[in-house]
Amino acid sequence: MTSNRLEAFSDGVLAIVITVMVLGLAVPKGTTWTDLVHTSGLGLLTYLLSFVYIGIYWNNHHHLFQLRPEVDGSVLWANLHLLFWLSLYPFTTAWMTQTRVAEVPTVVYGLNLLGAALAYTILQQTISRRPGGERIRAAFGRDRKGLVSPILYLTGIGLTFVVPWLGLVPFVAVAVIWLVPDRRVERYLRTHREDARRTGEDVEEGPTP
Amino acid sequence: MTSNRLEAFSDGVLAIVITVMVLGLAVPKGTTWTDLVHTSGLGLLTYLLSFVYIGIYWNNHHHLFQLRPEVDGSVLWANLHLLFWLSLYPFTTAWMTQTRVAEVPTVVYGLNLLGAALAYTILQQTISRRPGGERIRAAFGRDRKGLVSPILYLTGIGLTFVVPWLGLVPFVAVAVIWLVPDRRVERYLRTHREDARRTGEDVEEGPTP
Amino acid sequence: MTSNRLEAFSDGVLAIVITVMVLGLAVPKGTTWTDLVHTSGLGLLTYLLSFVYIGIYWNNHHHLFQLRPEVDGSVLWANLHLLFWLSLYPFTTAWMTQTRVAEVPTVVYGLNLLGAALAYTILQQTISRRPGGERIRAAFGRDRKGLVSPILYLTGIGLTFVVPWLGLVPFVAVAVIWLVPDRRVERYLRTHREDARRTGEDVEEGPTP
Amino acid sequence: MTSNRLEAFSDGVLAIVITVMVLGLAVPKGTTWTDLVHTSGLGLLTYLLSFVYIGIYWNNHHHLFQLRPEVDGSVLWANLHLLFWLSLYPFTTAWMTQTRVAEVPTVVYGLNLLGAALAYTILQQTISRRPGGERIRAAFGRDRKGLVSPILYLTGIGLTFVVPWLGLVPFVAVAVIWLVPDRRVERYLRTHREDARRTGEDVEEGPTP
Numbered sequence: 001m002t003s004n005r006l007e008a009f010s011d012g013v014l015a016i017v018i019t020v021m022v023l024g025l026a027v028p029k030g031t032t033w034t035d036l037v038h039t040s041g042l043g044l045l046t047y048l049l050s051f052v053y054i055g056i057y058w059n060n061h062h063h064l065f066q067l068r069p070e071v072d073g074s075v076l077w078a079n080l081h082l083l084f085w086l087s088l089y090p091f092t093t094a095w096m097t098q099t100r101v102a103e104v105p106t107v108v109y110g111l112n113l114l115g116a117a118l119a120y121t122i123l124q125q126t127i128s129r130r131p132g133g134e135r136i137r138a139a140f141g142r143d144r145k146g147l148v149s150p151i152l153y154l155t156g157i158g159l160t161f162v163v164p165w166l167g168l169v170p171f172v173a174v175a176v177i178w179l180v181p182d183r184r185v186e187r188y189l190r191t192h193r194e195d196a197r198r199t200g201e202d203v204e205e206g207p208t209p
Numbered sequence: 210m211t212s213n214r215l216e217a218f219s220d221g222v223l224a225i226v227i228t229v230m231v232l233g234l235a236v237p238k239g240t241t242w243t244d245l246v247h248t249s250g251l252g253l254l255t256y257l258l259s260f261v262y263i264g265i266y267w268n269n270h271h272h273l274f275q276l277r278p279e280v281d282g283s284v285l286w287a288n289l290h291l292l293f294w295l296s297l298y299p300f301t302t303a304w305m306t307q308t309r310v311a312e313v314p315t316v317v318y319g320l321n322l323l324g325a326a327l328a329y330t331i332l333q334q335t336i337s338r339r340p341g342g343e344r345i346r347a348a349f350g351r352d353r354k355g356l357v358s359p360i361l362y363l364t365g366i367g368l369t370f371v372v373p374w375l376g377l378v379p380f381v382a383v384a385v386i387w388l389v390p391d392r393r394v395e396r397y398l399r400t401h402r403e404d405a406r407r408t409g410e411d412v413e414e415g416p417t418p
Numbered sequence: 419m420t421s422n423r424l425e426a427f428s429d430g431v432l433a434i435v436i437t438v439m440v441l442g443l444a445v446p447k448g449t450t451w452t453d454l455v456h457t458s459g460l461g462l463l464t465y466l467l468s469f470v471y472i473g474i475y476w477n478n479h480h481h482l483f484q485l486r487p488e489v490d491g492s493v494l495w496a497n498l499h500l501l502f503w504l505s506l507y508p509f510t511t512a513w514m515t516q517t518r519v520a521e522v523p524t525v526v527y528g529l530n531l532l533g534a535a536l537a538y539t540i541l542q543q544t545i546s547r548r549p550g551g552e553r554i555r556a557a558f559g560r561d562r563k564g565l566v567s568p569i570l571y572l573t574g575i576g577l578t579f580v581v582p583w584l585g586l587v588p589f590v591a592v593a594v595i596w597l598v599p600d601r602r603v604e605r606y607l608r609t610h611r612e613d614a615r616r617t618g619e620d621v622e623e624g625p626t627p
Numbered sequence: 628m629t630s631n632r633l634e635a636f637s638d639g640v641l642a643i644v645i646t647v648m649v650l651g652l653a654v655p656k657g658t659t660w661t662d663l664v665h666t667s668g669l670g671l672l673t674y675l676l677s678f679v680y681i682g683i684y685w686n687n688h689h690h691l692f693q694l695r696p697e698v699d700g701s702v703l704w705a706n707l708h709l710l711f712w713l714s715l716y717p718f719t720t721a722w723m724t725q726t727r728v729a730e731v732p733t734v735v736y737g738l739n740l741l742g743a744a745l746a747y748t749i750l751q752q753t754i755s756r757r758p759g760g761e762r763i764r765a766a767f768g769r770d771r772k773g774l775v776s777p778i779l780y781l782t783g784i785g786l787t788f789v790v791p792w793l794g795l796v797p798f799v800a801v802a803v804i805w806l807v808p809d810r811r812v813e814r815y816l817r818t819h820r821e822d823a824r825r826t827g828e829d830v831e832e833g834p835t836p
Binding site for chain 3: 232303
Binding site: 423424426427430431433434435438441491494495498501502505506508509512513516517520521522523526 | 634635638641642643646647649650652654655658659660667675678682686689806
């Protein structure tokens with residue numbers, strides 16, 4: 001069972017989530033720059049933030065499945081679980097934007113981000129427990145980035161109770177950390193191809209020692 | 210005629226149906242937890258239910274077409290017929306939610322679920338009557354799960370006339386039954402590969418005895 | 419230049435057009451069967467009609483590109499031209515539905531159907547003029563179905579000026595004519611494979627005599 | 628790392644952007660031709676314009692990735708950056724349409740067009756700096772069309788401050804310039820295949836001299 005269709009379906013869902021958020025942007029009634037900033041300024045910023053998050057998940061998902069993991073029913077559901085959390089982004093982004101970053105809506109946005117992060121971790125672990133999973137474990141190592149994100153999300157949720165706007169700082173920080181292209185999978189694939197060459201093995205055909 | 214494009218198109222439709230339902234979620238005007246629960250609580254629950262249904266259909270569809278059935282015009286239309294019923298989920302989910310699970314809207318939701326289940330059965334039978342269909346029949350056997358679902362849907366529709374909320378119980382039961390990963394196709398593929406190995410045949414090249 | 423990506427993109431657009439029309443369905447405010455029929459009855463019928471049309475175009479498009487035509491810039495634009503007309507279906511369907519099949523909106527709906535039919539003919543001819551196009555011409559022959567459709571659309575548009583509802587009869591007739599699975603491509607592929615076998619040629623490798 | 632999934636995801640986003648704009652078209656309340664022209668006439672024209680732009684980007688993207696560039700994290704983000712600008716088209720098109728081509732909204736529309744053009748240039752250059760990029764540089768040459776577009780967009784933005792409608796003229800000119808099928812990639816691929824044949828090399832296997 002290959003992952004082609006799982007990838008295609010996930011691409012579809014993420015493409016729609018990323019695009020549909022624009023439908024939630026209020027179009028200004030007036031015709032001035034002030035109208036634009038007032039009606040849509042905050043919405044454009046939160047759209048940008050959520051766009052970057054979805055982009056990050058798409059990139060990471062892309063990298064993860066490049067390691068060609070085995071797919072079974074449990075992986076399909078772990079993936080759907082991730083897509084569920086990501087599909088809520090347009091809703092939580094809209095509430096936070098329309099209430100101009102009020103306390104509870106910002107906490108809910110943070111919980112949505114946290115839920116997606118945990119769902120991604122579950123997906124990665126489900127895959128790494130399957131046959132061939134040692135490649136995933138080797139490529140991601142101790143996954144410091146994956147551990148730091150939930151801590152930053154929790155910090156953001158905590159700060160929201162002090163000043164809602166402050167909660168966005170750690171959220172943005174997570175986006176920036178991940179925006180830096182993640183070279184771990186590329187490095188793993190490169191190294192192992194070289195290892196394989198040295199030992200005369202074919203990476204595509206079997207696992208490296 | 211391979212099923213690649215049929216699968217890609219179905220993935221597209223299901224990805225949109227699953228995502229577009231979030232657009233139907235009312236965003237709270239207020240900024241409190243009470244506002245969230247009151248405005249969107251029920252909507253989030255029915256969204257979750259419909260999300261799980263679409264996820265189940267996607268999984269089953271994925272498994273069904275992994276058996277590489279032959280595709281002709283009648284299969285294309287049986288598949289479009291299924292997609293038609295699934296495309297109505299956002300509409301019937303929205304009506305049931307906005308009327309807070311009133312009698313008729315819940316019956317209509319149940320009829321929509323029933324229609325999709327029947328359409329899926331028709332698709333499966335259309336495929337199993339085509340050359341190579343014995344593989345589908347062998348993989349699914351007597352298909353007890355497929356037979357139980359319509360009975361539960363009808364029970365749910367019946368219970369709705371007593372107390373609308375009660376009708377949701379069998380609907381949720383169907384989701385739970387199917388949520389348990391369906392290993393029939395995986396088991397079939399595994400068994401037949403082993404059979405093939407024992408007899409020295411190649412599964413990919415020809416049918417097993 | 420293969421047609422894979424053209425097909426994937428067209429699948430995406432058609433999947434969205436077919437699904438997005440449901441977003442245009444008005445959800446009843448009331449909770450009775452009368453409310454459903456009154457608010458959404460006509461909308462469900464016109465949705466079904468437009469769904470069938472999109473399904474037909476998807477099927478025909480699928481068949482056309484199974485003949486593996488050569489693709490260049492002019493084919494890409496002929497295809498985008500078809501997608502443009504099809505993308506207007508949600509708009510013209512909504513206007514006709516909301517005005518309860520008034521004269522002008524029904525004419526506009528008919529013109530939209532006609533435009534898509536002509537765009538499809540242009541696409542088919544653009545492809546059949548490219549190298550390898552003789553296969554398309556051989557498969558579709560004199561294309562009687564393709565000729566009858568525009569005549570029926572024009573008849574429908576004419577009848578709309580008498581009684582708007584009457585105009586829908588020829589429109590439905592076109593849908594029924596095409597709903598019958600089109601076996602021409604399948605027959606062509608089967609015949610030519612048999613021809614090839616008799617003469618010892620390989621269909622995949624070169625053109626048949 | 629191949630570009631298959633990057634292409635599939637981009638196809639998804641572009642298919643949605645192109646289709647979702649129709650959802651923004653106001654459906655006339657009345658039933659006459661005047662109602663149609665008055666309520667939706669301008670919207671249909673601006674939709675057509677934005678549709679053509681998205682079509683052009685899809686075509687160019689398609690051509691660019693036919694040269695099979697190597698893909699890494701920086702290419703993924705350069706591509707997402709392009710998709711971000713294109714995803715704003717429904718928003719800026721809607722504002723310009725609803726304000727009936729007022730000054731600021733038309734400038735904003737122009738800036739959106741300009742942003743997408745620059746993002747495309749960045750994507751093309753990111754790709755051409757990767758291994759194998761000499762093929763992209765050879766195929767596109769000095770890329771006069773790519774240089775003229777930003778100048779025309781800036782001219783359009785400037786003219787908008789004189790008379791808003793006038794700003795649309797250079798915007799339409801860009802669309803027309805690109806609508807003419809771009810044969811550079813096709814020519815490059817054809818020439819190099821011929822070169823390869825003459826020198827007995829296989830284009831698919833290695834770079835041409």
